[in-house]
Amino acid sequence: MTMIDAVDLFCGAGGLTAGMRAAGIAVRAGYDIERQCEYAYTENNGAAFVAKDVTSVEADELRAWYRPGRYRLLAGCAPCQPFSTYNQGKDTRNDRKWPLLYAFRRLIEETQPHLVTMENVPDVTKHEVYHDFVAGLRAQGYEIWEGRVHCVDYGLPQQRRRHVLLASKLGPIVLIEPTHKGQPVSVEEAIGKLPPIAAGECHPDDPLHRAAALSYLNLKRIVHSKPGGTWKDWPPHLVADCHRKASGKTYPSVYGRMKAEEPSPTMTTLCYGFGNGRFGHPNQHRAISLREAAILQSFPKDYVFLPPDKINFKSVGRMIGNAVPVRLGEVIGESLVRHVRAFGSDQQPAQEDRIRA
Template structure:
């Protein structure tokens, strides 16, 4: 069934778009103000990248992407930094990203799509701007489903928890049932067969399969790290000064190794750095490579993030860590397709009976 056209706001490198397209939802265009994402978005997806701040986009502009007679889906994942637990206790009311959810809400009102989806960090629900977003949807006649989703239950090899919202004017809507309840995909299943690397090395056949360098001190540290363990088991002379303080003892997962037999931790924009979380390779003495991080975010093995051989850990790490996991995008797409099929079929039956 191919009857849904979508536009992806805050599209980044195309994780949500790729997932929706896997589910045969035809994404026509993406919008994002990060020009670094243009190549990745357009090279891997048959959709147009528009480098533009969503606050400056109009509903009239978006309507041009939808074909006549198609069900319209407006999708978006507004930048989550203001809603992150890392910002709790900090005044974020002046953060320029706060108005972006309001911009999304304005575009929904102007476009009036039959379907809307939004993905964000779970703590987005603690903020008034989110409550206003949901209230505006309901005022416009949308049925709304919104819950915290454990991505491992849907086949993502990562302990990522996200808030997913689905809204429809066709009738009640919900996410499909978990596909991997109790049978989680592990790190080894996803990255276990990639060529081994040392710290600072790269695979000659895949420019993205490269690992960041390690200082002599961090090389000693990772050699003393066990999968799933913490820096607390290191020899005392290797423990960082900040972790010797009482305040530092609450960060046990930094400088950690992943476990082969479990899903990975949540990928962040700094997932290529050993000291930034539990991003040490389960067996090799290095942090995970950019390709491994992308695979754990469920990007295809041939997904390209930059043109040519130019590789920037910072830029690509940001694209990978900020992305909606492709698998989650696919689950959202499958849920929307099932919903549209159910309600269009019901409408067809009702029409025939009348």
């Protein structure tokens, strides 16, 4: 265990927390407005969950989580919807999630952690709020590394790209070098050993290894779907009316199967639905199960999201799709741990705290 205490803002089901803990960081608490995430967060991570809007969090309560003599890390992965490519061209300034980066910046200014990290969609860099956030960090004396991360280069079995920022008051900081460059982890390697199930079934030994039911028509469609192919591979009588139109022909990435030998597409909140993207199982006639989706997000195979009798696709799918992949959280954590070992000292945090006091 390193000398880093962390608080995870916008913690969700705990993907970032789980990754940072795996890297040796002591995550003391997570904050999120979604109360449904509390079970997953606390059951898997042993940290406190605070159900609170980050805009109403005060600096004093954050400071209380940090122990004397420890390096303080404040992590915050604000909801990405306002910055998503799906919203390009729309005026999202009135979205209630829009001010959250400003709230995060305020808490950094008021608590002055030694270390900061944030993660978001790549297009966050196209927005003024992000540049204001970075400028605020620089004005407070933080050294910054920022860049687009292709998660497959770090062993995530998923073609997910994210923007990551690391900031430190200890010295120059960088993300660790890719660990799997040119050697991606495939869907088969990640989920190939899970027991087979049919559409609409749940495995008796794992309540999360359940697949959504398919209509008779969609079952016919998935039988005719090729790994990596599209609905254009189907017999004409199975093609949906919307795809027969000129506008529908530009959406080939729905009703698709994954390729077993390649990483999966990006997991979304609807990753359990065959018609919602390329979420068909490579060789079984169904969409991927919730457990398979979680594994493709690099959650441990025994990670729980809701009590077994309360599991539903919409709630768990949302937690999985919105999560920071655990492996990316671990990469961020490893980068911070390595940085502290290179630039920190066991005495510095205690000395600085006495000066501030």
